Every structure is written in C-alpha cells, then in structure tokens.
Amino acid sequence: MANPTTLPAWKALQAHYDEIHNTHLRDLFAADPSRGTSLTAEAAGIYLDYSKNRITAKTIELLTQLANEANLRARIEAMFTGEKINVTENRAVLHTALRAPKNTEVTVDGHNVIPDVHAVLDNMEAFCVRVRSGQWLGHTGKRIKNIVNIGIGGSDLGPVMAYEALKHYSDRTLTFRFISNVDGTDVAEALIDLDPAETLCIVSSKTFTTIETMTNAASARAWLLKGLTDPSAVAKHFVAVSTNAAEVTKFGIDTANMFGFWDWVGGRYSMDSAIGLSSMLAIGPDNFRAMLQGFREMDEHFRTAPFDKNLPAILGLLGLWYSNFFHAATAAVLPYEQYLKRFPAYLQQLTMESNGKYVNLQGEKVNYDTGVIYWGEPGTNGQHSFYQMIHQGTRLIPCDFIAFANSLNPNGRHQDILIANVLAQAEALAFGKTKAEVEADGTKGWLAPHRVFEGNRPSNFLMADRLDPQSLGKLVALYEHAVFTQGIIWNIDSFDQWGVELGKVLANRIVPELESGAEPDLRHDSSTNNLIRRYRSAKRT
Numbered sequence: 001m002a003n004p005t006t007l008p009a010w011k012a013l014q015a016h017y018d019e020i021h022n023t024h025l026r027d028l029f030a031a032d033p034s035r036g037t038s039l040t041a042e043a044a045g046i047y048l049d050y051s052k053n054r055i056t057a058k059t060i061e062l063l064t065q066l067a068n069e070a071n072l073r074a075r076i077e078a079m080f081t082g083e084k085i086n087v088t089e090n091r092a093v094l095h096t097a098l099r100a101p102k103n104t105e106v107t108v109d110g111h112n113v114i115p116d117v118h119a120v121l122d123n124m125e126a127f128c129v130r131v132r133s134g135q136w137l138g139h140t141g142k143r144i145k146n147i148v149n150i151g152i153g154g155s156d157l158g159p160v161m162a163y164e165a166l167k168h169y170s171d172r173t174l175t176f177r178f179i180s181n182v183d184g185t186d187v188a189e190a191l192i193d194l195d196p197a198e199t200l201c202i203v204s205s206k207t208f209t210t211i212e213t214m215t216n217a218a219s220a221r222a223w224l225l226k227g228l229t230d231p232s233a234v235a236k237h238f239v240a241v242s243t244n245a246a247e248v249t250k251f252g253i254d255t256a257n258m259f260g261f262w263d264w265v266g267g268r269y270s271m272d273s274a275i276g277l278s279s280m281l282a283i284g285p286d287n288f289r290a291m292l293q294g295f296r297e298m299d300e301h302f303r304t305a306p307f308d309k310n311l312p313a314i315l316g317l318l319g320l321w322y323s324n325f326f327h328a329a330t331a332a333v334l335p336y337e338q339y340l341k342r343f344p345a346y347l348q349q350l351t352m353e354s355n356g357k358y359v360n361l362q363g364e365k366v367n368y369d370t371g372v373i374y375w376g377e378p379g380t381n382g383q384h385s386f387y388q389m390i391h392q393g394t395r396l397i398p399c400d401f402i403a404f405a406n407s408l409n410p411n412g413r414h415q416d417i418l419i420a421n422v423l424a425q426a427e428a429l430a431f432g433k434t435k436a437e438v439e440a441d442g443t444k445g446w447l448a449p450h451r452v453f454e455g456n457r458p459s460n461f462l463m464a465d466r467l468d469p470q471s472l473g474k475l476v477a478l479y480e481h482a483v484f485t486q487g488i489i490w491n492i493d494s495f496d497q498w499g500v501e502l503g504k505v506l507a508n509r510i511v512p513e514l515e516s517g518a519e520p521d522l523r524h525d526s527s528t529n530n531l532i533r534r535y536r537s538a539k540r541t
C-alpha cells in the first residue's frame, strides 16, 4: 500500500477540507432539512446519526473513495480469512474467528481453527456451570463465592469492562475482583475481605510471563496457602487462561484447568476468547454466547455492507477526517449508560495500542498523524467537569455519544432526564449560542462573549435499544473494526505492540538493581542512577 497522503482521494479530501472546514453546522442543517435523517446508518440494531459532523455528502463520498483506494475491502477479507496481516509478528489476526459459527472454516497454516475455538468455549461452559451450580468446591469443601481475575492490559481491561457493563446480568451471589497493577495495594485491597476457602483465582496471561501478573499471582497463591496451608489446595482455587502450557504447569496449575487461546488473538482483542472466563462466570454461558452473537452480527455487517452504509467504516473514516485534516488531537467517548463506565478506558487501549505507530508496514517513518487519543467518562458526570472545554475551549474535540433508549434500572424520570441531557449536549455542541442570542437574553458588552458558544463542534450519536450482552458485543466489534479501518488507511500494523514489549524488558533490568544488597554497578543515565540510589536509601523494607 502507498503512503495514503499520495492517494488521489486524500488529495481530493485536502482540497475539499480547504473548501468546507469553516462551514458551520448551522448552515449545513439550514441548507438541507433532511440532513438529520439522511446522514445516518443502522445495522444490527445500532443506529448511528453522523449528521452533526463537519461534512457534506461529498465528504463521505471522498472518504469511502479513500477506503477503496487503500484496498480496505481486500484487507477486511485478508483479516477474516486468516492471512498473516500482523506482519511484524508474522501472525494471523483472527479475533473474528472467536465468534464465528461452528460450521465456518477459517484456516491458519492449513489448520481449521473453528473447532478449536468451539472446544474451548465448551470447556469454559462446562467449568462455569460447575462453579455457578456449586459442583466445583474449594479445597475445604466450601462453595466458590469469589472470583478474582489476575491479568493486565488486554488480559484485564476487557474482563473488567465487560463485568461492569454486564453487571445487571451477573450472578449477584458471586463477588468479582480484578487485580492488574503490580502495586502491592491492588492485590491487598482486592483480597482484604475474601475467604481463601471460597475464592477462585483466574490467572489470565497470554504469555504467562508478564511480571505484573506473575507477581500478583504468586502473592495471591501465598495468601491462599496462608489460609489453607495445604499446597494441594492450589488445584481447586487456581485456574489459568493462557497460550503457554509449560509456564502454567510450572506455576502449579494443572493444565486440565487451563483454558487456551492462540497467538492469532491479540491481547486487546481477546475479551471474547477464554480471557472472558470471568465474564462467563459472571453472566453465565448463555449470555456469553449472546455476546458472541452480537460481535458476529457486527462482523458480518462490516464484512459485507458498502462503506457508505458501514457503521465501523464510517466511524473510522470520520475519526481519520478529524485526525488528519482538522488535526484534532483527541476524541471523547461519552457513554450515557452508567454500566459502560469502563468503556472509554477499554477503547483507549484498543485504539492507542493498535494505531499508535510511527512507522508504516514497510518500516518507514510516516509523515502523517496516526492513532486517535480516546478518553471519556459516562454522562452526565463529564458535563460538570470537562465538557466546558469541549464547548468553549480552543481545541477541537470530536465526541461519540452513546445512548440507550431503555434503562436497565427504570426509575421515574431518570431515563428521560439522562437522554434529554445527551441530546442537549450534542445539539449545543453543534449549534452553539450566538452573540445575538446571548444579547437577547440580556447579557451585553464584554460579558457577552463569555456566554457565546461558537458551536460547530462535531459529534456522532450512537443509539441502541438497551445495554445487553448482544449490544455490548456489537459495540465492541464496531470500535474494533473502526480502528482496523483507520490502521489500513494509515498503512500501519495495528496488531503489534512493540512499545509495550519494551516496557516489559526495561523494568526487568532494573528490578535486581533495586533489590541488590550491595551498591549495584549502575549503568544508566545520571538521572536514572540518581533516582535508583535515592530509592535504595529511602526504602525501609
């Protein structure tokens, strides 16, 4: 693939941007009364209104042309059919196979992976039924009441996000905790009030070598044995989710209690693999399979719908429009659904680890911005803090609003007030409040500009019926494929993470220097050496 900025569609988009970037949404709406219904798309029960973007029909035409020139269609097929599109790791990228129906065939190195996927799913299901029904007992014969997932990054963010998102559907007799940070406080607080005899730890790590997870798992095992004393208790209280059977065995977990996945599942794309074991324990196998069905519906839509009707493609292309043409540095994701409180954090990893790359597939430094910085909080909380800057700041911050027609906890006027707020925010951002309107309200002179809202602040509006396992699957797949769309056009490897790998190596080098009894031979820069010495002399234990 070529440098995208040399493609005819990119050049046409630049010229088009020069023409329309100052056009106000007020004027675009005034010129076309049907805009609010025409610039919309719907698939799998998710409605996307993208009319409040700084675009015209021509913009969409050019963006889809760009997708075509970048061979997006062929690249989608390459992903779905198991081509090794993660070129720097020479791996297929097949999270879509995790939710493919049993009768599909997807081959990697000549091997159909779908039966393997379903075998693991069936194992997970059998295990979850045993734990949830009380057939699986702890070492002392007590029923499991607490589930602790120990993992980090892709082995944590998906499980935490999904647990929070689907709490409404979870078994409330079970307590869930998630330990990720190597800060001893994380493990201490997670276990503080749990009875080891009633606790099941899931050690989730693709590699089973990540220092944070292995340190936390060792501490959790020590905590368990302090309570239960007999080392054979580990077998009843620890299971593993990993691709590394040898390391799992070394840790002392029977591989009969290991749930596998494969190198073609990236960490940040793994919440629907065995990494979702805690989710399945929480919501039950049927709900987990319903979530997979949701993912699958969005996969099929992405694979087959024309790009101008394709939700992930539109979302991805609009993100690129603001990143590369308006030079917006960040984008806010604002779910008006309390259960989605961890969704922005989840998306942060998805987009930033996937597309935060400065070299292209050929290893050359790119001369355009890649990656969208996502951030956000559930509404309406953000309205009372950072929305000020979205409304009246000097930076352009495109927003994705996510709302559901039905609350899972209907209560009087709550939902109407919530939805009124999200609608009002999107409206105010787009249309603002003019000086004339401010003055008509009685504010004159130098005070008036403080109350003027320029508007023309773009947003997408996603709406679905209600948050449930299926709609969560659809939403996650929607963003996965939007990120994919951008990565293809930017011509980068969205599926490696060398920046993360580096962190893993660097810390391992310094640990022995901090733990050394004698003054270590420090070979870092003067700042790092000084900080190491300072830490060594200040630490008491």
Ligand code: G6Q
Residues within 6 Å of the ligand: 152, 153, 154, 155, 204, 205, 206, 207, 208, 209, 210, 213, 266, 267, 268, 269, 353, 497, 500
């Ligand atoms: C995700 C990344 C990264 C990874 C963690 C945990 O795409 O690769 O966040 O998930 O570093 O790795 P392990 O699962 O191997 O412990």
